[in-house]
Amino acid sequence: MNKLINYRILGISLLAVSLLVPVYVNSVHAQKVSINGAGATFPFPLIDTWRTEYQKVNPDVNLNYASIGSGGGIKQFTEKTVDFGASDAPLSETEFQKAGSAVHIPETLGSVVLAYNIPEVTTPLKLTGPVIADIFLGKITKWDDPKIKELNPDVTLPSENIVTVHRSDGSGTTYVFTDYLSKVSPEWNQTVGKGKSVQWPVGIGAPGNEGVAASIQGTPNTIGYVELAYALTTQMNFAAVQNQEGNFITPSVNSTMAAVSAETSTLPSGSESWSNVTITDPPGPDSYPISSFSYLLLYKDLSTNPTIDEQKAKAITEFVEWAVTDGQQFAESLGYVPLPQSVVDVNEATLKSLTFNGNPILTN
């Protein structure tokens, strides 16, 4: 009997403690704000760095980011289950209509490089857009095709079959690459088009940057496309691509920034539709032609999402402002291309236009 009473006392005190603990925790961390985001996998390492770095700037803000893919990010953003979305491609016209009043905030940049494995070739290959399109259409099948030879007169190319490798999973990288090919090759535009996953006429599909890289590195006479950051860290050989002005440009942080700066004047304001924004095939003598933005998505009026209150709206906006300005210093060491000042200016204007229940959020 004594035992029974003991258990009862224990039970009651446990209950009491369990009721009191949340109260205590709440009173201590009353000002803590959690910002939840979801979307593209490409910017994940950068956003994750921001998560830890922003803790130092503003310890009361917790950032959670789920890298579930751009498609999932757009979906969750539209369904208002996250505070912000992230996507490698801008919202298409239909997605933009569905989301209501979304704003695009370019938060970082990426380039797509053509990585190849030809053991005989040591100097970087030079390629033009139409030649790349013909290779991936299956029209140029040998490495010593006259069209490739003509661009690389000093290189001895093997008479071997070209094996192309592409991403099998839906990806922003594929979107950027096919967007570029659609611009430079009318035939590509007609037969394949641009998208996150397209109907490849030939070639091997491999999942992820890692899959493509593994397929290329293990097999001679292959060519595929991967993210610049990934090619740099894995030390693959990649081609210089001819830009609009006829120069062959090696992909790098600088040539990507040059491409973006050349296109800034054509960007719409943050609250307009960005569905047609591409920075592939840009003007400028030093621009690398296959680059793109990665975007954060917010509602123009943050109260559109009923789970966001005024305090949270302020926290989100301040975080994004930090990310596109001070946060850019972490980009380059992680292999990302920092935003040029001109794009930061566009973002600042967008962020200043954000409202909560009609009132501007950023006051300064």
Place this chain on the structure above:
Amino acid sequence: MPPKDSKITHAELVKKLDLQSRKSFIGDKFFKGLVIGASVYTLCMVALVFFALADGSVPIFMKEGINFVIGTDWNAVEGRESFGALPYIIGTLVSSTIAMAIAVPISIGIAIFITEMMKNKLGTILSFIVELLAAVPSIIYGLWGLFVFRFWIRDYIEEPLHNTLGDFSLFAQAPFGLDVFTAGIILAIMIIPIITAVSREVIKAIPHSQKEAAYALGATRWEMIKTAILPSSKTGLMGATFLGLGRAIGETMLVTLVIGNAIGLAAIPTSLFSQSQTLSSIIANEFNEASNDLHLSALIGLGLVLFVITIFINVAAIYIISKVSKSYSNLRE
């Protein structure tokens, strides 16, 4: 000897028994309800899966109709949407057929070896190892296939086949190592432990009297296996085979890593060394980034097709097993 409590009256005995039977009656009822609940749960899950798949694939069947099943085009580009599942149905069937062709003889061989020829410690160790292999996650097989094994297959199996028999269309394509053949082999490696484990139990269950009868008639070991073991375990071995087939058909990440993931018309294999794609691998590849409603619906539609194929195979398996066991029992009579 009369029972000790023989003083108990008849009426008392009836009362006691009745009470007990009523008690056990309640227990029976409870247990019956429990197991019925469990089976209803299974049925409900299957029905819900089917309903979810059917509901999600309505838009794609509205647009494509029967073309969704027999079409070969797969275009998710906005404004050009067109979806046909045929290449992936073929890719699924071809890769699992290759896997079964390799896995079934090897698995049954291992099972017979363990149960009949190595009844000592070595057999125990071997069956332990087989069970260990069954626990390896399929993604491990897939990554090993992508980074290591495909080069062996390409250099030591595919290249020689291509060089000597390249005139036949089956071996005509220049091998790359990521194709239906590689996918089939690695799938086989994955399902061998499962088929082996089940087959071993089936063969173990055969009564000793049968084997001894065969030996008594002067059968050699091979004749004993042929006349006593294989016929009476046919049903069970068939069951083991279909269990393996089920895994091979539904396997996703392993296949995605090694099959080459061709798309549309290019995904219909024209030779053993062709790149292809299975129903589950294209779902895994494209589902994450499919934000377009029709594209999503098409991928769910592929799930429905896979569901129907799996049901069809299971029904066929039940039919074959019932036929085989009938013919066997006829034989015995």
